[in-house]
């Protein structure tokens with residue numbers, strides 16, 4: 001059972017600002033070396049975080065910040081997924097107003 005003292009804080013590789021885990025998208029480099037979006041935030045591997053906004057995606061892409069953070073190439077389809085799903089909703093497959101929890105394995109301690 002996870003401890004919930006504080007919301008974990010992560011840094012967006014795009015704008016370099018901090019945010020809670022739930023406000024950022026996690027990308028992960030899988031053990032196979034592929035970079036994928038990790039909606040559940042639980043995939044094993046090296047992770048990097050990004051705000052789901054066009055600005056942050058663009059900045060991260062321009063500065064190759066994601067590549068540096070993950071030490072892996074980010075394939076074009078991943079950028080397109082980020083860009084197309086950015087801003088309001090859809091990237092995780094659940095509405096922006098909802099809580100992540102699509103995995104259904106964690107009903108939440110509250």
Ligand SMILES: [Zn+2]
Pocket residue numbers: 012013014015016017050051056
């Ligand atoms: Zn950002």
